[in-house]
Amino acid sequence: MAQKPSIPKGTRDFSPLEMSRRNYIFDTIRSVFRLYGYRQIETPSMEQMSTLMGKYGEEGDKLLFRIQNSGEKAGEAPEKGLRYDLTVPFARYVVQHREELQFPFRRYQIQPVWRADRPQKGRYREFYQCDVDVVGTDSLVCETELIKMVEEVYSRFGIRVSMHLNNRKILAGIAEVIGEEDKITDITTAIDKLDKIGADNVNKELLERGLSREAVDRLQPILRLEGSNEQKLQQIAETLNQSETGMKGVEEMREVLRLYESTRTAADNNAFRLEIDLTLARGLNYYTGAIFEVKALDVQMGSITGGGRYDNLTGIFGMPGVSGVGISFGADRIYDVLTELNLYPAYTLETTAVLFATFGEKEREYAMQWADSLRRQGINTEVYPDCSKMKKQMSYADANGIEYAAIVGGNEMETNTVMLKNMQTGEQQQVSLEMLTQTLIQK
RNA sequence: GUGGUUUUAGCUCAGUUGGCAGAGCAUCGGAUUGUGGUUCCGAGUGUCGUGGGUUCGAGCCCCACAUUCCACCCCA
Incomplete structure (x- = not known):
């Protein structure tokens, strides 16, 4: 019952x-x-x-x-x-x-x-x-x-x-x-x-x-x-x-x-x-x-x-x-x-720095390796666990107040990059692992 | 322990003298087979707090209990 x-x-x-x-x-x-x-x-x-x-x-x-x-x-x-x-x-x-x-x-x-x-x-x-x-x-x-x-x-x-x-x-x-x-x-x-x-x-x-x-x-x-x-x-x-x-x-x-x-x-x-x-x-x-x-x-x-x-x-x-x-x-x-x-400082939102959003299983595995590398640098990182529609994955990042989405598709895998999107400004650029790490560490 | 108040969709709340259960937001799907937050279209959702009672018929009236908030007592 x-x-x-x-x-x-x-x-x-x-x-x-x-x-x-x-x-x-x-x-x-x-x-x-x-x-x-x-x-x-x-x-x-x-x-x-x-x-x-x-x-x-x-x-x-x-x-x-x-x-x-x-x-x-x-x-x-x-x-x-x-x-x-x-x-x-x-x-x-x-x-x-x-x-x-x-x-x-x-x-x-x-x-x-x-x-x-x-x-x-x-x-x-x-x-x-x-x-x-x-x-x-x-x-x-x-x-x-x-x-x-x-x-x-x-x-x-x-x-x-x-x-x-x-x-x-x-x-x-x-x-x-x-x-x-x-x-x-x-x-x-x-x-x-x-x-x-x-x-x-x-x-x-x-x-x-x-x-x-x-x-x-x-x-x-x-x-x-x-x-x-x-x-x-x-x-x-x-x-x-x-x-x-x-x-x-x-x-x-x-x-x-x-x-x-x-x-x-x-x-x-x-x-x-x-x-x-x-x-x-x-x-x-x-x-x-x-x-x-x-x-x-x-x-x-x-x-x-x-x-x-x-x-x-x-x-x-x-x-x-x-x-x-x-x-x-x-x-x-x-x-x-x-x-x-209403006195809470903005940083009281404990959240993830970056979410990997991927287009398929291969991309997801690629993202997991990147994520591990970021975590070793102490960066809070999530990999979206399902191969859902990009819209769904982006909504998830937005709803959870995650600052960056790292989008991984075929193009990115070929060039050994991710598409890094700032969720607040909407700006995005293709970056290497090194650049990604640098960007997130500075935060 | 005393007095009052609240409870209806995931959330916030409407619901007329007792007569088919509602809205906004959120969710989900689509417009857009690689992009969220803004726009448009569509969809789903309810033991109406619980248990009894009155009634042809109760979300609405009566009783008990639970619960929310408020005041007293006291306290962070």
């Missing part, structure tokens, strides 16, 4: 053109990662449920894909699940391989992750993250370099972005000074929505979540913070001067900004905006220091990159005292942004 094939909700097929573009994204990100000395690892698609559970908050647990073993009954708790992000598997990896790693350890990882979320704009159930993390150091140089890497990546893509910067210690300090230390999660998730729902609704939500009227009032100056990063820091420092944790956060942020500014030159791109944003919270509750988020300025889309510092993620797996910091580029959202802004 023929049934209509389909793929699971929130997943996608990638066709050749899309893959060329995706590879352009991965290659660009990867080259920046390597520029800063990061090395690649991969981890399995599935992890033990015990590794995943409880790392992403209540909501996160619900969004985990569970893997049902064939032997398990429907009601049993599955022991394996698909990874939800790359950071937690990385922490697990570090703990398991600690004896073989040199710290500080810089790694990058480009792999798909899965979330059983409801799909919508820029949200898929299977998507790629490009993670870059360094563990085993709490140096703020790392935060600074991550910021510079974000700047470099988006500069290469030509996407104008704003990078928002916050610090969990500052958020903790705020909760402390308004006397609601234990409500830090409620406070952060509420003020995270400031942009979207406005100050009045945020305050309403804070009251609903059980904050006192007084605490909400004391929060207001923080919410309304304006001015340059330096001015913001000044105001935050004044507000938090009674909180040791809060002041630590202020110092960290000040140092990161200072280091960042110290490396900037006039040549740096001004399209990149780095701003302190106290309303930036980020849901993952393992963050303890800096937190980052990047949004495209010219496209309506959720964050396209995010990350932060986590002081004790490996502690959960029995290896305390290892601080890490990292960020994750959302490849699929970047793809959507590049598509919407």
